[in-house]
Amino acid sequence: MTALDMIRALAAQGAQMFLVLLAAPLLTGLVRWVKARLQRRRGPSVIQPYRDLLRLLRKEAVLPETASWLFRVAPYVIFSATWVATALVPTFATGLLFSWSGDLIAIVALLGTARFLQALAALDVGTSFGGLGSSREVMIASLAEPALLMLVFTVALIAGTTQLSAIAEHLQFEQVGLRVSLALALIGFIIVAIAENARIPVDNPATHLELTMVHEAMLLEYSGRYLALIEWAAAQKLLMYASLIACIFFPWGLAPAGSGLAHYAVGVAAWLAKMAVAGCALALFETVTAKMRLFRVPGFLGIALMLGLLGTLLLFVSRGL
Amino acid sequence: MHGLDFDIAHMLAGLLVLVSLAMLYQDRLYALINVLALHALLLAASVAWQAWVHDAPHLYITAAIALGFKAIAIPMALRRMIFRLGIHREIEAVVGTGPTMLAAIALIALSMEVMLPVTAGIDPVSREDIALALSVVLIGLLMMVTRRNAVSQVAGFMSLENGIVLAATGAQGMPLVVEISVAFSVLIAFIVIGIFLFRIRERFDTVDVEALDAFRGDRV
Numbered sequence: 270m271t272a273l274d275m276i277r278a279l280a281a282q283g284a285q286m287f288l289v290l291l292a293a294p295l296l297t298g299l300v301r302w303v304k305a306r307l308q309r310r311r312g313p314s315v316i317q318p319y320r321d322l323l324r325l326l327r328k329e330a331v332l333p334e335t336a337s338w339l340f341r342v343a344p345y346v347i348f349s350a351t352w353v354a355t356a357l358v359p360t361f362a363t364g365l366l367f368s369w370s371g372d373l374i375a376i377v378a379l380l381g382t383a384r385f386l387q388a389l390a391a392l393d394v395g396t397s398f399g400g401l402g403s404s405r406e407v408m409i410a411s412l413a414e415p416a417l418l419m420l421v422f423t424v425a426l427i428a429g430t431t432q433l434s435a436i437a438e439h440l441q442f443e444q445v446g447l448r449v450s451l452a453l454a455l456i457g458f459i460i461v462a463i464a465e466n467a468r469i470p471v472d473n474p475a476t477h478l479e480l481t482m483v484h485e486a487m488l489l490e491y492s493g494r495y496l497a498l499i500e501w502a503a504a505q506k507l508l509m510y511a512s513l514i515a516c517i518f519f520p521w522g523l524a525p526a527g528s529g530l531a532h533y534a535v536g537v538a539a540w541l542a543k544m545a546v547a548g549c550a551l552a553l554f555e556t557v558t559a560k561m562r563l564f565r566v567p568g569f570l571g572i573a574l575m576l577g578l579l580g581t582l583l584l585f586v587s588r589g590l
Numbered sequence: 591m592h593g594l595d596f597d598i599a600h601m602l603a604g605l606l607v608l609v610s611l612a613m614l615y616q617d618r619l620y621a622l623i624n625v626l627a628l629h630a631l632l633l634a635a636s637v638a639w640q641a642w643v644h645d646a647p648h649l650y651i652t653a654a655i656a657l658g659f660k661a662i663a664i665p666m667a668l669r670r671m672i673f674r675l676g677i678h679r680e681i682e683a684v685v686g687t688g689p690t691m692l693a694a695i696a697l698i699a700l701s702m703e704v705m706l707p708v709t710a711g712i713d714p715v716s717r718e719d720i721a722l723a724l725s726v727v728l729i730g731l732l733m734m735v736t737r738r739n740a741v742s743q744v745a746g747f748m749s750l751e752n753g754i755v756l757a758a759t760g761a762q763g764m765p766l767v768v769e770i771s772v773a774f775s776v777l778i779a780f781i782v783i784g785i786f787l788f789r790i791r792e793r794f795d796t797v798d799v800e801a802l803d804a805f806r807g808d809r810v
Contacts, residue, residue, distance in 0.1 A: 446593065446594060446597045447594065447597035447598060447601055448597065448601075449600060449601040449604035449605060450604075452601070453604075453608065567688065568615075568687055568688070571687070571688055571691060572615075575611060575691055575695060576608075578695050579604075579607065579608060579611070579695065579698065582695070582698055582699055582702060583600070583604045583607075585702060585706075586600070586604075586702055586706070586717075586718045586721055586722065
């Protein structure tokens with residue numbers, strides 16, 4: 270590889286990293302805006318999350334008296350772990366410079382790290398809401414993670430690898446045909462994505478009602494730049510799940526490895542279109558669904574686990590074991 | 591039989607198993623019956639697809655029977671029965687959805703483990719149809735075991751019968767006489783169960799079969 274190739278490869282990878290970083294609040298804004306329109310409100314503009322982030326970054330951070338160093342460090346770790354996870358998911362191209370490290374299990378682990386620190390930081394200040402939020406969050410996570418891993422295995426069995434970029438290429442170019450396992454995995458992935466991103470029906474991102482909040486309860490003590498980082502990480506996580514589902518199940522338009530600028534432009538346009546569709550679909554789903562009771566969440570996530578198991582079993586049948 | 595033909599057959603049979611699982615999850619009777627109708631509809635689609643692919647016109651009759659009797663007539667009759675029994679608002683206390691689901695998954699795995707080695711060397715479509723049909727049958731049995739409401743047990747029985755029909759079509763279809771007599775015997779069984787249900791209700795004021803236990807005499 271010549272130096273020029275190296276620079277181009279680095280530039281493509283860098284573009285991918287900063288694209289997801291900058292596009293994340295836009296998706297959140299879009300979902301909020303579409304939801305407001307569906308409820309016949311005007312709603313804030315789609316770029317409102319950027320303004321919020323900017324304002325929070327400028328504001329002074331107030332720390333609780335009981336906060337330890339962990340409380341201050343956690344937002345940075347959460348932000349960086351989530352950013353890395355998001356940047357590893359192929360958005361507009363496969364086969365980028367760091368694609369070899371974009372392993373599905375690594376991504377699950379990175380998200381797990383972020384969640385662990387968030388729960389720990391919420392417990393750190395010793396308020397009752399923090400404890401309540403983290404206990405609920407960990408309950409949901411302990412159900413969502415096995416389901417997610419099971420679904421990862423289903424997809425990995427079809428593609429023969431857990432590396433996302435290779436999976437996307439396999440599903441894009443090989444004749445995989447019509448697979449019932451993939452359909453099951455898609456539904457399962459959507460269920461896990463809804464639960465992990467604290468969306469309706471598992472959690473309501475727009476409420477601060479103490480009976481129901483899960484994710485928000487953990488952030489109550491954060492302010493200023495810390496809050497901005499955590500909010501930004503949450504936006505990236507939403508974008509990550511949307512890109513993940515798009516790149517596994519709808520890999521059309523992804524630029525193959527080593528293609529030119531024109532391919533990349535097509536890839537970016539296709540990705541933006543997919544994200545817009547995902548945002549609108551999420552907003553529509555959230556508008557027509559009611560939040561479920563916390564004790565029904567295990568059943569909801571159980572469906573995802575079951576779909577993963579069933580998908581894997583059906584794969585064995587179609588392969589003849 | 592290859593490529594897309596196989597994929598579609600596999601998908602329909604796989605969806606049938608999925609709907610069987612969905613049936614286990616329902617705790618409202620009306621929802622359960624809707625799922626049962628969907629189950630029969632998928633069976634009809636699956637059988638019709640086999641008929642098309644294998645060019646076996648007699649299977650269309652099987653599909654028509656599945657569609658007419660099981661997807662339309664029996665669900666309608668069940669709905670009326672529930673209404674007349676006055677249990678249409680009842681929510682059934684399903685004994686632990688989670689463990690039941692896991693048991694169902696284990697049964698699916700078991701049926702594949704048993705069926706796939708036994709049927710090695712035959713047409714792949716028949717193979718997977720038989721393996722999936724066995725899991726539908728086992729899930730139907732599981733449903734009959736775990737439910738306390740007699741109407742849900744009937745639904746379990748009906749889904750079990752759907753599994754048997756799927757297996758039969760997988761084995762290149764059965765003679766038409768057998769097919770029609772099976773369909774009618776199921777219908778007769780349904781009528782007998784229906785009458786029986788009303789008798790149970792008359793006598794015990796409930797269709798919860800747990801109430802029958804008290805009349806079993808001395809328990810060991």
